[in-house]
Amino acid sequence: MRSMGGEQVEEAVAGAVALLRTAVDRDWEGVRAGRLEWSCRYAAEHVAGDLIAYAGQLAGRATTAYVPFEITLDDGTGNEDLLHVVETTGALLAAAVRTTPREVRAFHPYPFRSANREGFAAMGVAEVLLHTHDIAEGLGLSYEPPAGLCADVLTRLFPHVRPGEDPWRTLLWATGRGELPGRAPVTEWRWRNNLVIPAGRLTLQGVTPAAATDLAAGGDGGFAWIEGGPFQGTRDAAAMALKAYEAGTHRPEWGVFVLVRREDGRAVGGMGFHGAPDDDGRVEVGYDLAEAARGNGYATEGLRALSAWALDREEVTSVFATTEPDNAASQAVLTRAGFGRVAVVPEDGAGAGQYAYELRR
Incomplete structure (x- = not known):
């Protein structure tokens, strides 16, 4: 079975950073990230925050709530430096996934209040793929991640969603970011770690x-x-x-x-x-x-x-x-x-x- 682990986290982050690095000289703060109410800058900061939070959940073995910390960027941090932060937090999550025993489960609220290392890896990959899409849409960039990564996310976090011929389009539809023929638009969604x-x-x-x-x-x-x-x-x-x-x-x-x-x-x-x-x-x-x-x-x-x-x-x-x-x-x-x-x-x-x-x- 193709595992869902640190390698997939690193693959997702590397692809996202490579694309966004082509637009570091653009104004990310004043541009809306796709359909979100966030700016492109905030969406990138959010990705870094989620990656480090997931790493903290696994490393800290948190079982009842999120570890109470958050990431704060120094004043004057530019877009290039922000991408370095995303790379760094992605590396930390990948390391946490690799060093966490399979049986360990840490707190995550949806839907059964816990996830194992594979679940946190999948959630980290999903955050990277989806918000890179949002940022790319706002900046007018073309982005399509590897189909295998998208299928990995769908088969672990969206077990209730019928798979389609195109995993990326299916993932976008399942998260309210696109349309699929014959399927009603999605207005609310949650991913589902295993029970x-x-x-x-x-x-x-x-x-x-x-x-x-x-x-x-x-x-x-x-x-x-x-x-x-x-x-x-x-x-x-x-x-x-x-x-x-x-x-x-x-x-x-x-x-x-x-x-x-x-x-x-x-x-x-x-x-x-x-x-x-x-x-x-x-x-x-x-x-x-x-x-x-x-x-x-x-x-x-x-x-x-x-x-x-x-x-x-x-x-x-x-x-x-x-x-x-x-x-x-x-x-x-x-x-x-x-x-x-x-x-x-x-x-x-x-x-x-x-x-x-x-x-x-």
């Missing part, structure tokens, strides 16, 4: 479209798996999530999660929903573990946490699961997690002949 749910000895880490693409293709999805993982069921679930993403129907909080051990950061299995809750408020779950992880209670802990999270949502009235009649281990997991057997799925329905279990609010 992580604590589960005792585990964390349930939401699978992004980038990770789902890799898992479905036989990769590790960016996770460090124990021997024998991931199990085929996890790959199949990732393929379902990827299909929903490509169709523009993916709701990431109702997608796939990887079960990761807290003690060593190793992935042991997959768990997740078959889709969003239906009209009756019922949502279906499925799960599997790598064989080497079985018999340790991981599936029970994960299922309890995921079910509790779901039942805490207003649109959910029950969590539903099916299992084969001869799968005693799966039935034991469901029972220990509080589910009760409710029926045998009719022979003419999907999952015919399976046992059905349910946990109600």
Whole structure:
């Protein structure tokens, strides 16, 4: 899987600075940055401020709020020197991303109040790409970043947005900066870092479209798996999530999660929903573990946490699961997690002949 890290931050910053350096002799203060209410000068300062803030979140391991500091430029700082500041803060974010362990999550408000190093790298890249576009538009410059960088941002921060043939145009549309044929204009937007749910000895880490693409293709999805993982069921679930993403129907909080051990950061299995809750408020779950992880209670802990999270949502009235009649281990997991057997799925329905279990609010 193509990683999202320091290299991508540096690539985005280098491209932006190279373009803007051609216009350092222009008046940035008196020119509006694209559709924003900001000047081009302020937009560039904002980029530097965000890059250093994201680096500070990771380096400081902030978990409840932003680290309370901000960047201030010396009086008389010119446009060329401002670009040097952008380069410097970009280098600091790249360094922070490279040196932060994968399992570390730091505070960011949208939408689940945390992000890992990959999320902060993606947000930093997004800030650079989008505001360079704004500044370039204001100054009359032509700017189009690499499609790969744009796709990296979309598959990590915009899992709810149907991808298009042109990742850059799709990213501009998704952030209210452009139009796409057949799609309504965007007037409000937020990016979406992946959801992580604590589960005792585990964390349930939401699978992004980038990770789902890799898992479905036989990769590790960016996770460090124990021997024998991931199990085929996890790959199949990732393929379902990827299909929903490509169709523009993916709701990431109702997608796939990887079960990761807290003690060593190793992935042991997959768990997740078959889709969003239906009209009756019922949502279906499925799960599997790598064989080497079985018999340790991981599936029970994960299922309890995921079910509790779901039942805490207003649109959910029950969590539903099916299992084969001869799968005693799966039935034991469901029972220990509080589910009760409710029926045998009719022979003419999907999952015919399976046992059905349910946990109600």
